[in-house]
Amino acid sequence: MNNAIELKNVSKLYSVKGNIVEALQKVDLSIPSAVFASIVGPSGSGKTTMLNIMGGLDRPSKGEIYLAGQPFHKLSETELVAHRRRLIGFVFQSYNLIPNLSAIENVELPLEFARSGNTRQRALACLEMAELPTSRHKHRPNQLSGGEQQRVAIARALANDPAVILADEPTGNLDSKTGNQIIALLKRLTEQEKKTVVIITHSPSIAVETMLTAEMLDGTIDRTVNRQK
Ligand SMILES: Nc1ncnc2c1ncn2[C@@H]1O[C@H](COP(=O)(O)OP(=O)(O)OP(=O)(O)O)[C@@H](O)[C@H]1O
Numbered sequence: 001m002n003n004a005i006e007l008k009n010v011s012k013l014y015s016v017k018g019n020i021v022e023a024l025q026k027v028d029l030s031i032p033s034a035v036f037a038s039i040v041g042p043s044g045s046g047k048t049t050m051l052n053i054m055g056g057l058d059r060p061s062k063g064e065i066y067l068a069g070q071p072f073h074k075l076s077e078t079e080l081v082a083h084r085r086r087l088i089g090f091v092f093q094s095y096n097l098i099p100n101l102s103a104i105e106n107v108e109l110p111l112e113f114a115r116s117g118n119t120r121q122r123a124l125a126c127l128e129m130a131e132l133p134t135s136r137h138k139h140r141p142n143q144l145s146g147g148e149q150q151r152v153a154i155a156r157a158l159a160n161d162p163a164v165i166l167a168d169e170p171t172g173n174l175d176s177k178t179g180n181q182i183i184a185l186l187k188r189l190t191e192q193e194k195k196t197v198v199i200i201t202h203s204p205s206i207a208v209e210t211m212l213t214a215e216m217l218d219g220t221i222d223r224t225v226n227r228q229k
């Protein structure tokens, strides 16, 4: 088995004031290692729910999740946190950087949590992978463009050398040219660093750049498109 991510018969029900929402219904999905995959679908179709469950940020109501072979559905909260930190880097639409830390300090933060050795050297290597110019390393987030902030967020996601990067609309706040540069960067991470990258996108022109697309509709995967050679 060489799948980085596997969902088997995964359902998620939310209950709000007695109303049950079936955010995911019996979803099966396999994403091989070192693949660039995308999740598309209308608003409310369950994309974020599925990504959060893959990444162990949320628990399924039913079903099995394997990430790098780890059975996430069986783990205790403490085990889940530890595996998540080691195996997954998260990237968000709004970057989620710490405003009073510089670019390089933002990247060092997860390394300090993981009690890694030379945090400065590793952070520099990650900023280089994310192609943030050296002249921007000391800038705080509000002194950076959106595209530069997303590069810092991607460098931060790479800090602990995860197998998987999960990104919820990483280009959602960027113009199309900058968005395409971020997509090219994520693609290179699959090709050169052998990361498995999963993005949510609303853009058909971005989805066709990925090797595998899961099209969601009403909490189910309506269709998967495989563009792997
Ligand atoms: N924490 C929650 N509690 C209750 N219902 C929720 C919760 N999170 C999501 N939902 C519901 O689950 C469904 C799927 O939501 P989800 O956020 O996964 O959609 P999405 O495809 O990511 O949409 P968008 O494109 O707007 O981000 C929606 O009907 C939403 O209202």
Ligand SMILES: [Mg+2]
Pocket (backbone or CB within 6 Å): 047, 048, 049
């Ligand atoms: Mg969403």
